[in-house]
Amino acid sequence: MRVVHSDVRDLKAIITTLTKLVDEALMVFKQEGVELVTVDRAHIALIKLNIPSSAFQEYDVSEEFKFGFNAATLAKILKAAARKESVVIESTSPDVVTIKLVGAVEKSFGVKNLEVVPPEVPELNLEFDVTATVSSAGVNKAVSEARTVSDSVTISADEGSVKFYTEGESKVEVVLDKDTGGLVDIAVKKPATATYDVAYINDVMGLTRLGDTVSIAFSENKPLQMEFGSETTGKVTYLLAPKVA
Amino acid sequence: MRKIPAELCVKCKGYKLLCGLPSCPIMSRFRSLVNVARVLSSKDVITGSTPPSGIVGERGYPNVRVIIGVPPEVTGAQAKEFEDPKGWWGRKSLNEIIELRSSLVSAVIESVKVNDPWKLYEKEISLAVASKDPVQTEVISKSDIVPKLRFDGVLVPRGPSLKAEEVKVDENPKLSKKMESLIFDDVKAEDSVIELYQAGEDVYSIVPSLSMGLLGRRKNRKLVPTRWAITAVDSIIGKHLLRKIQFFPEVNDITVYHSAYLGNRFFVVLFPSKYRGVWVEIWHPMSLWADEVTVVDLYENFWGEYDTLDGGYMAARLSVLEYLYNNVRQAGFVIVREVTKEYFAPVGNWHIRETVRRAMRNPIFKAGSLEEALKEVQSRLLVKVNLFEIPSVKKLVAQKEITGYFTKSDRTDRAV
Numbered sequence: 001m002r003v004v005h006s007d008v009r010d011l012k013a014i015i016t017t018l019t020k021l022v023d024e025a026l027m028v029f030k031q032e033g034v035e036l037v038t039v040d041r042a043h044i045a046l047i048k049l050n051i052p053s054s055a056f057q058e059y060d061v062s063e064e065f066k067f068g069f070n071a072a073t074l075a076k077i078l079k080a081a082a083r084k085e086s087v088v089i090e091s092t093s094p095d096v097v098t099i100k101l102v103g104a105v106e107k108s109f110g111v112k113n114l115e116v117v118p119p120e121v122p123e124l125n126l127e128f129d130v131t132a133t134v135s136s137a138g139v140n141k142a143v144s145e146a147r148t149v150s151d152s153v154t155i156s157a158d159e160g161s162v163k164f165y166t167e168g169e170s171k172v173e174v175v176l177d178k179d180t181g182g183l184v185d186i187a188v189k190k191p192a193t194a195t196y197d198v199a200y201i202n203d204v205m206g207l208t209r210l211g212d213t214v215s216i217a218f219s220e221n222k223p224l225q226m227e228f229g230s231e232t233t234g235k236v237t238y239l240l241a242p243k244v245a
Numbered sequence: 246m247r248k249i250p251a252e253l254c255v256k257c258k259g260y261k262l263l264c265g266l267p268s269c270p271i272m273s274r275f276r277s278l279v280n281v282a283r284v285l286s287s288k289d290v291i292t293g294s295t296p297p298s299g300i301v302g303e304r305g306y307p308n309v310r311v312i313i314g315v316p317p318e319v320t321g322a323q324a325k326e327f328e329d330p331k332g333w334w335g336r337k338s339l340n341e342i343i344e345l346r347s348s349l350v351s352a353v354i355e356s357v358k359v360n361d362p363w364k365l366y367e368k369e370i371s372l373a374v375a376s377k378d379p380v381q382t383e384v385i386s387k388s389d390i391v392p393k394l395r396f397d398g399v400l401v402p403r404g405p406s407l408k409a410e411e412v413k414v415d416e417n418p419k420l421s422k423k424m425e426s427l428i429f430d431d432v433k434a435e436d437s438v439i440e441l442y443q444a445g446e447d448v449y450s451i452v453p454s455l456s457m458g459l460l461g462r463r464k465n466r467k468l469v470p471t472r473w474a475i476t477a478v479d480s481i482i483g484k485h486l487l488r489k490i491q492f493f494p495e496v497n498d499i500t501v502y503h504s505a506y507l508g509n510r511f512f513v514v515l516f517p518s519k520y521r522g523v524w525v526e527i528w529h530p531m532s533l534w535a536d537e538v539t540v541v542d543l544y545e546n547f548w549g550e551y552d553t554l555d556g557g558y559m560a561a562r563l564s565v566l567e568y569l570y571n572n573v574r575q576a577g578f579v580i581v582r583e584v585t586k587e588y589f590a591p592v593g594n595w596h597i598r599e600t601v602r603r604a605m606r607n608p609i610f611k612a613g614s615l616e617e618a619l620k621e622v623q624s625r626l627l628v629k630v631n632l633f634e635i636p637s638v639k640k641l642v643a644q645k646e647i648t649g650y651f652t653k654s655d656r657t658d659r660a661v
Binding site for chain 2: 039040041042043044045046121122124126151195197222223239240241242243244245
């Protein structure tokens with residue numbers, strides 16, 4: 001197995017995010033691309049990664065290869081990449097995976113391939129009343145404002161806008177609509193309002209660098225789904241359980 | 246005079262001075278009420294066995310006071326009774342504990358540099374405090390005994406005090422083998438605490454050894470004010486157990502546990518969930534810190550992050566963690582402490598640790614849902630409090646788990 005990606009920064013953002021949710025995870029290299037599914041240790045959120053083989057500069061996977069890793073260790077290695085550098089992930093034996101960061105100088109790290117049991121996650125058939133595409137900058141702003149005053153954020157949406165707000169003594173409200181450019185697209189089956197742990201949303205805000213927009217979907221008292229990146233370059237899906245009063 | 250909210254006093258317990266006053270008015274009033282009537286006659290030399298009893302103060306840090314408790318003329322195993330939280334539990338009333346403590350003379354060694362624990366070590370004073378059994382001790386003093394009792398929310402009450410010119414240890418302190426080897430070894434304090442705990446040493450002997458600067462890397466050893474050491478030991482052991490518990494399977498049932506002692510009633514609810522917890526303290530009107538029903542609470546998440554550090558919570562939490570660890574389970578939990586007016590004097594937080602330990606051996610109710618369990622606890626409280634309105638409980642009940650949505654339809658939520 002040998003794959004090469006021209007920009008290590010996206011992978012760095014993904015692995016850094018994983019460190020906030022899990023200790024270990026399993027990356028599965030399949031012929032069609034790389035997959036990873038994991039549930040955070042508190043069982044509040046699920047994170048799913050799909051990078052198609054076409055997003056890689058080189059993709060040589062003849063048979064399925066499982067790479068179990070410690071997220072903190074891998075994040076530390078990837079931190080060695082200061083700027084845009086290529087990353088090579090290769091393995092000649094099942095026990096060790098070599099990570100190479102290729103820039104002005106080449107840095108090579110051998111990582112032990114850990115035995116990681118992936119969580120059993122059935123196909124999720126969640127239907128959402130609201131599906132919207134919002135700007136990455138907008139959602140970032142809304143989350144950072146909300147977490148300064150509260151540990152929960154309520155999201156509500158109607159045909160024209162998506163609103164992030166907090167309840168309690170200190171109130172913050174951030175509205176994303178088409179006029180201000182915060183809202184790109186929205187489809188509403190019926191208006192919905194739901195509350196989530198803002199720290200858990202903040203944990204994945206590093207993924208907003210994967211694209212200019214984030215797709216969000218939710219219903220009343222149901223999980224929030226956030227999608228970062230795209231089908232072609234690679235996508236991270238984040239599902240967060242709601243807070244139900 | 247402006248009114249200080251009772252909630253602030255309950256959180257502060259006379260120690261953090263959250264009201265901004267230079268000393269706690271409730272404590273001052275209380276002290277004046279219970280000062281020892283019996284005045285001990287002053288002598289130049291007081292002899293007796295320290296149970297052992299030793300406190301490192303925090304005022305003046307890094308130059309602190311070290312206080313050794315000695316019951317005059319009481320020697321041998323009898324002296325143990327004067328400081329024996331585990332043995333006291335369920336046997337001694339609040340009055341009896343105060344009585345015992347008021348006959349324990351506090352020999353105060355003034356201005357000890359925290360960075361130099363070796364002075365006390367050379368005189369075997371620190372070893373005596375960490376001893377398993379009482380140690381024959383002599384206190385030489387020229388000052389008069391101050392017949393005052395000192396009370397504290399975290400520490401055991403302290404008896405009448407006198408300035409010690411010299412404290413002589415006249416007997417060999419008895420230490421466990423593990424303790425002896427850690428005193429000689431160069432091991433980090435945190436690791437030493439865990440090693441001692443794993444070797445079966447209880448919190449009440451680990452605290453004095455940490456406090457007296459007997460543990461840690463040799464060049465970094467310091468005296469640690471006892472109040473800090475108690476919470477540090479609770480949290481070091483708690484953290485160690487939590488790291489293991491987080492990988493254990495969840496409990497199957499929703500169970501309510503209960504125990505009570507010294508006017509403090511404890512209810513613990515365990516329910517199937519990943520580790521997370523809530524601490525609720527309900528203070529009755531006319532109890533020490535509150536003149537009206539006062540409720541304080543805090544929430545701890547799966548990662549072991551809590552809103553505020555509370556010594557009482559750390560003690561209660563340790564007992565719940567020990568229970569979970571011994572049963573190889575993890576759980577969500579709610580601990581409710583109801584403090585009645587019978588608890589008129591604070592005698593330290595040892596009774597919280599011990600009562601919750603007892604509670605975990607006494608299941609009183611199995612519930613079908615967390616809501617039912619909390620309603621049961623609520624019905625057993627002696628004052629009317631709506632547990633469901635408490636912010637941390639709300640937070641606990643509100644957060645769903647994502648695994649609850651791992652079903653064919655998206656309509657199945659978990660009960661909790």
